[in-house]
Structures are given as structure tokens and as C-alpha cells.
Amino acid sequence: xxxxxxxxxxxxxxxxxxxxxxxxxxxxxxxxxxxxxxxxxxxxxxxxxxxxxxxxxxxxxxxxxxxxxxxxxxxxxxxxxxxxxxxxxxxxxxxxxxxxxxxxxxxxxxxxxxxxxxxxxxxxxxxxxxxxxxxxxxxxxxxxxxxxxxxxxxxxxxxxxxxxxxxxxxxxxxxxxxxxxxxxxxxxxxxxxxxxxxxxxxxxxxxxxxxxxxxxxxxxxxxxxxxxxxxxxxxxxxxxxxxxxxxxxxxxxxxxxxxxxxxxxxxxxxxxxxxxxxxxxxxxxxxxxxxxxxxxxxxxxxxxxxxxxxxxxxxxxxxxxxxxxxxxxxxxxxxxxxxxxxxxxxxxxxxxxxxxxxxxxxxxxxxxxxxxxxxxxxxxxxxxxxxxxxxxxxxxxxxxxxxxxxxxxxxxxxxxx
Amino acid sequence: xxxxxxxxxxxxxxxxxxxxxxxxxxxxxxxxxxxxxxxxxxxxxxxxxxxxxxxxxxxxxxxxxxxxxxxxxxxxxxxxxxxxxxxxxxxxxxxxxxxxxxxxxxxxxxxxxxxxxxxxxxxxxxxxxxxxxxxxxxxxxxxxxxxxxxxxxxxxxxxxxxxxxxxxxxxxxxxxxxxxxxxxxxxxxxxxxxxxxxxxxxxxxxxxxxxxxxxxxxxxxxxxxxxxxxxxxxxxxxxxxxxxxxxxxxxxxxxxxxxxxxxxxxxxxxxxxxxxxxxxxxxxxxxxxxxxxxxxxxxxxxxxxxxxxxxxxxxxxxxxxxxxxxxxxxxxxxxxxxxxxxxxxxxxxxxxxxxxxxxxxxxxxxxxxxxxxxxxxxxxxxxxxxxxxxxxxxxxxxxxxxxxxxxxxxxxxxxxx
Numbered sequence: 056x057x058x059x060x061x062x063x064x065x066x067x068x069x070x071x072x073x074x075x076x077x078x079x080x081x082x083x084x085x086x087x088x089x090x091x092x093x094x095x096x097x098x099x100x101x102x103x104x105x106x107x108x109x110x111x112x113x114x115x116x117x118x119x120x121x122x123x124x125x126x127x128x129x130x131x132x133x134x135x136x137x138x139x140x141x142x143x144x145x146x147x148x149x150x151x152x153x154x155x156x157x158x159x160x161x162x163x164x165x166x167x168x169x170x171x172x173x174x175x176x177x178x179x180x181x182x183x184x185x186x187x188x189x190x191x192x193x194x195x196x197x198x199x200x201x202x203x204x205x206x207x208x209x210x211x212x213x214x215x216x217x218x219x220x221x222x223x224x225x226x227x228x229x230x231x232x233x234x235x236x237x238x239x240x241x242x243x244x245x246x247x248x249x250x251x252x253x254x255x256x257x258x259x260x261x262x263x264x265x266x267x268x269x270x271x272x273x274x275x276x277x278x279x280x281x282x283x284x285x286x287x288x289x290x291x292x293x294x295x296x297x298x299x300x301x302x303x304x305x306x307x308x309x310x311x312x313x314x315x316x317x318x319x320x321x322x323x324x325x326x327x328x329x330x331x332x333x334x335x336x337x338x339x340x341x342x343x344x345x346x347x348x349x350x351x352x353x354x355x356x357x358x359x360x361x362x363x364x365x366x367x368x369x370x371x372x373x374x375x376x377x378x379x380x381x382x383x384x385x386x387x388x389x390x391x392x393x394x395x396x397x398x399x400x401x402x403x404x405x406x407x408x409x410x411x412x413x414x415x416x417x418x419x420x421x422x423x424x425x426x427x428x429x430x431x432x433x434x435x436x437x438x439x440x441x442x443x444x445x446x447x448x449x450x451x452x453x454x455x456x457x458x459x460x461x462x463x464x465x466x467x468x469x470x471x472x
Numbered sequence: 473x474x475x476x477x478x479x480x481x482x483x484x485x486x487x488x489x490x491x492x493x494x495x496x497x498x499x500x501x502x503x504x505x506x507x508x509x510x511x512x513x514x515x516x517x518x519x520x521x522x523x524x525x526x527x528x529x530x531x532x533x534x535x536x537x538x539x540x541x542x543x544x545x546x547x548x549x550x551x552x553x554x555x556x557x558x559x560x561x562x563x564x565x566x567x568x569x570x571x572x573x574x575x576x577x578x579x580x581x582x583x584x585x586x587x588x589x590x591x592x593x594x595x596x597x598x599x600x601x602x603x604x605x606x607x608x609x610x611x612x613x614x615x616x617x618x619x620x621x622x623x624x625x626x627x628x629x630x631x632x633x634x635x636x637x638x639x640x641x642x643x644x645x646x647x648x649x650x651x652x653x654x655x656x657x658x659x660x661x662x663x664x665x666x667x668x669x670x671x672x673x674x675x676x677x678x679x680x681x682x683x684x685x686x687x688x689x690x691x692x693x694x695x696x697x698x699x700x701x702x703x704x705x706x707x708x709x710x711x712x713x714x715x716x717x718x719x720x721x722x723x724x725x726x727x728x729x730x731x732x733x734x735x736x737x738x739x740x741x742x743x744x745x746x747x748x749x750x751x752x753x754x755x756x757x758x759x760x761x762x763x764x765x766x767x768x769x770x771x772x773x774x775x776x777x778x779x780x781x782x783x784x785x786x787x788x789x790x791x792x793x794x795x796x797x798x799x800x801x802x803x804x805x806x807x808x809x810x811x812x813x814x815x816x817x818x819x820x821x822x823x824x825x826x827x828x829x830x831x832x833x834x835x836x837x838x839x840x841x842x843x844x845x846x847x848x849x850x851x852x853x854x855x856x857x858x859x860x861x862x863x864x865x866x867x868x869x870x871x872x873x874x875x876x877x878x879x880x881x882x883x884x885x886x887x888x889x
Contacts, residue, residue, distance in 0.1 A: 071807060071830075071832070074830075074832060075829055075830055154851060156849060156850060156851045157849075157851070158844070158849060160840055160844055160849070162850055162851070167832065169862050169863070170832070170862060248684065252861075252862050252863070253862070253863055267665065267688050268688060271684050271685060273690060273691075273861065273863045274690075275863075291885065294885035295885065297885060297887055298885050298886070298887055300887075301887035301888060302887075305887070305888055390488060398881075400885070407882075411880055412492055413488075413491075413492055415488070415491060415584065415587070415878065416878065417878060417879060418878065418879040418880075418881060419878055419879070419880050419881070420880075420881045420882075420883065421880075421881070421882045421883065422882070422883045422884055422885045422886065423577055423881050423882070423883030423885070423886040423887075424883075424886060424887050424888050426887075426888040427575070427577055427881050427883075427886065427888055428879065428881075432573060432574075432575060432577070432888065433573060433579055433879065433881075434571060434573045434574070434579070444669075444690065445586050445587060445669050445670070445876035446586070446669070446670055446690045446863065446864040446876070447863040447864040449876055449877055449878060449879070450878070450879040451879075459862035459863070459866050460866055461832065461833065461834060461835065461836055461866060461867070462834060462835040462836070462845065462850065462866070462867040462868075463828050463835075463836050463837075463838075464815075464835060464836070464837045464838070464840050464844050464845075464850075465824075465837075465838045465839070465840070466837065466838065466839045466840030466841075466844075467839055468708065468711035468712065468714060468715050468817070468839045468840070469715070469839065469840040469841060469844065470714055470715055470717075470718035470719075470722070470840075470841050470843075471718060471722055471841050471843040471844055471849065
């Protein structure tokens with residue numbers, strides 16, 4: 056048995072214990088893990104500084120170095136987030152769909168942990184603590200495979216988190232850390248369906264695709280997707296402009312920021328120049344298809360859209376612009392390119408209703424920024440990932456999405472006819 | 473683009489239309505499909521007779537020939553089942569979790585069709601009609617790949633079912649039939665994640681494993697699993713015997729029939745001989761581990777259990793017998809071998825509660841036959857498959873399990889802070 060299979064098998068054994076631990080003890084474990092993160096601060100920061108120094112020597116950008124760092128109170132903030140997770144309402148053990156069926160059997164479903172999660176992630180070391188907290192809170196064991204840039208930080212954090220588990224007498228094997236930068240181990244991890252129940256990739260499109268291509272364990276695909284707003288002919292231009300600006304500029308590097316603005320022909324001459332004025336002042340560059348380009352004329356921040364520009368998730372201060380003749384053309388464009396977060400800006404209730412009914416994306420908005428597609432904003436309390444697939448969970452995944460259920464049938468020596 | 477990708481892409485296009493069709497029209501479509509199955513009876517039975525004749529010439533067993541045949545009123549029964557599906561309560565369009573969140577945004581989830589299903593199945597031609605009915609009822613398009621033994625029957629049925637769709641003006645591309653026995657097409661189908669949202673295999677363990685190994689589309693694994701009953705020391709022996717007999721003998725060829733009986737040492741001397749007497753008279757053969765064998769002594773229907781016998785799903789009149797010292801040993805055995813349908817027979821409420829809490833299988837029973845793990849028995853109205861995985865759906869899958877959801881956020885030009 057390979058070493059990674061051994062990790063996963065030990066996690067499976069630990070998961071059997073975790074699955075029968077009561078709610079209070081799981082919450083206490085997460086709080087203890089937060090405490091141990093703080094009491095090991097010096098060790099963790101020392102490890103983190105070495106990761107950051109290596110990345111600096113390797114020529115990483117300041118933005119990346121900033122993502123790697125745990126300095127400046129970030130570790131305390133991570134511990135605080137863990138305490139918040141500790142205090143969230145528990146979903147495990149909830150009884151769903153209780154009924155007496157025709158045979159007289161009493162039947163219900165009860166929410167149970169999934170079992171063992173495998174999480175493959177890149178860059179930011181806070182993911183290690185976030186996922187550990189969410190997994191233990193929901194009674195799941197987890198195998199963590201972080202990025203090579205944060206190997207030392209992650210190792211030090213996991214050691215501290217395991218001390219937290221031990222302090223409340225829960226199995227330390229519940230948290231398993233793949234302490235290696237060997238990428239071939241990821242491929243191996245993805246095929247351990249005997250021991251792992253679900254793979255959550257957190258990273259770029261390439262990582263997600265790699266997981267889908269190679270996994271025999273079910274994978275939650277997410278986080279990737281082109282986000283659209285459609286400014287319909289009746290929208291309030293001034294207020295619509297606020298929403299477009301917020302969707303693009305409030306945090307351009309994340310998955311729910313705006314990628315493409317579709318503008319109805321009826322308002323394009325008024326709205327497009329206003330968009331370029333307002334967002335251009337915020338540093339946004341534009342990729343305009345021919346009709347939009349001809350309305351905008353020669354402007355430094357506007358370049359013609361290339362063939363791939365409406366297929367690109369920008370994650371940056373770039374915005375695609377396209378004029379459409381009708382809601383039908385907008386719906387067609389979104390059906391071809393969308394899946395994540397798509398919205399309409401309109402004063403016409405019939406158009407809003409049609410948009411909501413016909414757009415098949417994880418989140419559909421009327422007169423709201425795409426930035427609202429988020430577990431915190433939707434009231435889930437925490438977010439594991441944002442799914443763009445249709446099985447198991449779609450959109451933001453909170454604690455409930457880290458559970459499965461089992462059927463329970465209680466009889467009096469019932470036999471089937 | 474290959475021909476099978478073309479089928480899947482056409483199904484995707486059709487699914488966009490289906491997704492916005494109202495409940496009444498979907499129900500009417502399923503009823504029309506049933507009608508067309510009946511009005512094409514002569515053609516379908518002629519095709520079916522040719523399939524059966526080929527299978528007979530190839531030396532198929534009478535049991536298999538019986539599974540293939542649509543004679544003797546079976547087509548009418550299939551049409552009747554479709555009408556039942558047509559009349560089930562609709563789940564698509566249901567609004568779930570409606571709330572106003574902190575930002576003032578009004579948020580809800582709404583159940584939507586999954587999109588395009590891929591179903592790979594073997595043998596029985598009724599699956600073609602069952603799945604078509606369940607898919608259209610829930611607004612999903614479906615690509616069907618049936619067994620080579622029923623190619624002509626399936627082709628004729630799909631033609632009739634498409635006439636039903638056309639008669640209510642729904643796209644005939646909603647039902648796609650892979651009209652080929654080329655097995656390499658299955659592998660291709662499993663990788664069409666751009667067009668297909670979910671693969672449901674219906675067949676033996678080999679088919680399920682093939683799908684898991686080769687798919688990039690999410691797969692629902694199910695139907696396979698070893699079912700256990702644990703006769704605990706306090707159970708009523710006479711009534712427990714009825715349940716054991718029912719679980720093993722009522723329909724031994726199906727996935728929720730009993731495979732292994734665990735008997736507490738305290739009652740083994742009384743219970744095991746009674747089991748062998750009663751079930752032996754029904755033609756059951758037994759595989760006994762050493763302690764059970766030594767209690768039973770020399771009996772024609774009892775042979776020593778081999779190493780793989782407690783890993784084997786019998787689907788036949790065979791039963792594994794094992795003596796355990798305690799509920800702990802029973803729980804350990806089930807944790808190692810179970811996943812599908814497992815039950816305890818007991819008069820001790822604390823033991824029952826512990827068994828229900830600790831056994832991590834799709835369905836857990838107290839004093840009831842494993843045969844109750846079934847969509848019909850659990851009140852779901854219909855069953856697509858029985859899942860033994862933990863993602864998306866577990867245990868019997870009904871109409872709701874053929875839906876996903878999307879998030880909808882309604883604002884007044886809301887922006888995120």
C-alpha cells in the first residue's frame with residue numbers, strides 16, 4: 056500500500072469515530088484547533104517566512120507573495136474565522152422527510168457526514184485551516200493536498216490543528232496532510248475511491264480539469280465560469296451603472312466578478328459610453344465586439360474583442376462589451392458562455408421572470424451584482440467552494456453540502472409482500 | 473464531431489426547451505409516450521421477437537430470455553407504469569429556502585432539471601420506457617445506451633416514444649438512442665461532460681466500475697452492495713426468522729436481498745439450525761464460517777465459507793452465515809463489507825439506536841427486511857436507481873433526485889459592500 060493510500064485509509068478509520076461524535080464535541084474540536092493555531096503562532100510564522108522567502112527568490116510577484124503570507128494578524132483572523140465555524144448551527148443528525156409508509160414501516164432520512172473529503176488546493180495557506188474547520192465541524196475526515204509554495208506553512212498549521220483534535224480526544228488521523236510536492240501523488244489521491252468520498256479542487260481551471268479527467272472519486276467542479284450582466288432596454292441607466300461597476304471593480308480577482316456586459320441595442324448609445332467613462336476611471340480595459348466598438352469610437356481603453364474574449368474569465372480589470380438586439384440574443388449568448396453567475400438589469404417584470412426561468416446558471420440575479428453569489432452573502436455562514444456542476448450541490452456550498460444522508464426504516468419485524 | 477457527440481449535443485439543445493416547459497405539458501408528454509407505445513405494439517413486439525430469437529440461438533438461458541421478452545401483456549404494463557409516472561407530483565419549479573438576506577437581497581433556490589442524462593443499461597427493455605418517462609417528467613433530455621441483446625426492441629420503443637413527444641410538440645431530440653452495439657461508444661459517451669450532466673449505469677458491478685474508471689461526467693454509482701442482517705441476542709427468534717426468510721427468499725435476484733446473516737453467539741445454537749431448516753426448505757444454500765459450521769454440523773445445504781464469500785453479492789438463493797460475539801463485531805463486519813441495506817433484529821432499544829447511528833449504509837433497518845430499500849416502498853412513487861454513493865443522492869432515487877437547483881437573487885440594483 057502506498058503512503059498516500061495509507062493516509063486515506065487512516066482517514067477512513069478516523070471518519071468512523073468522527074461520524075458518531077456529538078455536535079458539541081465537534082464544535083469544541085474546531086474551537087480547540089483555533090486555539091492551537093494561535094498558541095503555535097511562532098512556529099507557523101517561522102515556517103511561513105521560509106515559504107515566502109523561497110517564493111521571493113523564485114521571482115514571485117508581490118501579489119502572489121501577499122497571498123502566501125500569514126503576517127500582519129492574518130493567523131489571528133484565521134483562528135477567528137474557525138471560531139465562527141465552530142459556532143454555526145449543526146446540520147449533521149437532522150432528521151428529514153419522516154413518514155410512515157404504506158407497509159407501516161416508519162421511514163426517515165438523517166443527515167450524516169460524507170465520510171472522507173479530499174481537498175486539492177493552491178496558494179493561500181488559510182484554505183488549510185478553513186477546510187479543516189468545516190470538515191471537523193461536519194464530522195468529516197479530510198486529506199489535504201496544498202500547493203508546493205506553502206508546504207512548510209501548511210505542515211506547521213496541520214501539526215497545530217492536530218494538537219487541537221488531540222486536546223479534545225478526537226483522532227488526529229481525521230486530518231491528513233500530503234507532505235510532499237510530488238504532483239504524481241495528486242493523480243493517486245484522485246483514484247482512491249475506496250477510501251475517499253468526494254474531491255474538492257480549489258484553484259484554477261487547469262486543476263479542476265485535471266481532477267475531472269483523472270478522478271474515480273466524485274469531484275465537485277466549481278469556481279470557474281464567465282459571469283454576465285444584461286442591461287435590458289428598460290433598466291434605470293444610472294442605477295444599472297452602479298451595479299456594473301460593483302460587479303466588475305469591487306473585487307476583480309474573484310470568480311463571481313463580471314466578465315461580460317451585454318447591452319440592449321435600444322440603450323447602447325447612452326449606456327456604453329457611460330460604462331466606459333465610469334469603469335475606465337477605475338482602470339478597467341474593455342474588449343468590444345464590432346457594434347459596441349463602433350458606438351464607442353476611438354478610445355484608449357477600448358480594444359476590439361478577439362474570438363476568445365467572450366470565453367475568458369478575466370479575474371482582472373478587463374470587461375467584454377457586446378450589443379444585443381433582444382433578450383433572446385442575450386439568453387443565447389449566456390446559454391453558450393455562462394454557468395456561474397448571470398444577471399439582468401431591468402424594470403420590466405416579464406423580462407426579469409423570463410430571464411430567471413431560462414438562464415441555467417448556478418446563480419441568476421435580477422438587479423443585483425454578480426458578486427452576491429457567495430455563501431456568506433446567501434446566508435450560509437461559511438463557504439467550502441462554489442459549485443458550477445448540477446450534481447450534489449450548485450452554487451455556494453456551506454455546511455449542509457458537506458453532508459450526505461442515510462435512510463432509516465424502523466419496523467416490527469416487517470416483511471415485504 | 474463524432475455521431476455520439478452529435479446525439480449528446482442535440483440532446484443538450486432539446487434540454488433547453490424542455491427546461492422551460494410547464495408541468496402539465498411534461499405530464500402530458502409522458503402520457504402521450506405511453507399511448508404511442510401501445511399503438512406501436514405490433515412493430516415493437518415484432519422487433520422484440522427477433523431479439524429473443526437471436527438470444528435463443530446464442531444459447532441464452534430461459535431466465536435471460538424471459539428478461540428480454542415483452543410478450544404476455546408486458547408492454548401494456550410498461551405503458552401503465554408510464555401513466556403512473558405521468559401522474560406523480562412534479563418537483564421541478566419548487567421553491568426552496570426562500571429568505572431575505574442581510575444585504576436586503578431576496579434569495580431562494582428553485583428546483584430545475586439536471587439537463588441531459590446518460591443512461592447505460594443492460595438486458596431488460598422496460599428500462600428504456602421507464603427512464604424515458606422519468607426523464608421527460610422531470611424536464612431532462614436523455615441519451616440511452618441499452619444492451620446489445622435488446623437493440624431492436626429498444627430502437628422500436630424509442631421510435632414510438634419520440635412519436636409521443638412529437639404529438640405534444642416537444643423536441644424529439646429529447647430522447648436520443650445510441651443505435652449501435654459498439655462498446656467503444658460507451659467510453660466516448662462517458663467523456664461528453666460538455667453535453668451530459670449525469671451518467672446512471674444500470675447493470676452489474678463491472679458496468680458500474682467501467683463507468684467510474686472512464687467517466688469525466690459525474691456517475692451515480694449504485695445497485696451493488698452486500699446486504700446484512702444482524703440477529704442480536706434479544707431478538708424474537710420466531711419473528712426474526714420471518715424477516716430473514718423474507719429478506720433472502722422473497723426475490724433473491726435483486727440488489728436488496730440478503731447476502732450475509734450475522735448471529736449473536738448467545739442465540740446462535742437456537743437460531744442457526746432454525747434458519748437452515750426454514751430457508752433450506754426454500755432451496756437456499758449456506759456458506760458458514762467455522763463457528764457457524766460447527767454449530768450446524770454436517771448438513772447437505774451447508775458448506776464452509778471461502779475467503780471471498782462475505783464479499784459476494786449473491787443475487788441468488790445463497791446465504792453467508794457468521795457467528796459474532798457482540799454488536800461491536802457485527803458493526804465491524806458491516807463497516808468492512810456493507811454499504812447498501814443493513815438491518816438489526818433486536819428487542820433492545822439501545823442496541824437498535826446504536827446500530828442506526830453507527831452503520832453507514834444507504835439504508836439501515838431495525839426489525840425489517842432489507843427488501844424495503846426501494847423507491848416504491850419508501851413512498852417515492854418511482855425509482856430511477858438505488859445509489860450507494862454519498863454525493864447527490866443515496867439509496868432509492870425518485871423524481872426529486874433527477875433535479876438540481878439554481879439560486880435566484882432578486883434585488884433593487886443591489887451592490888455588494
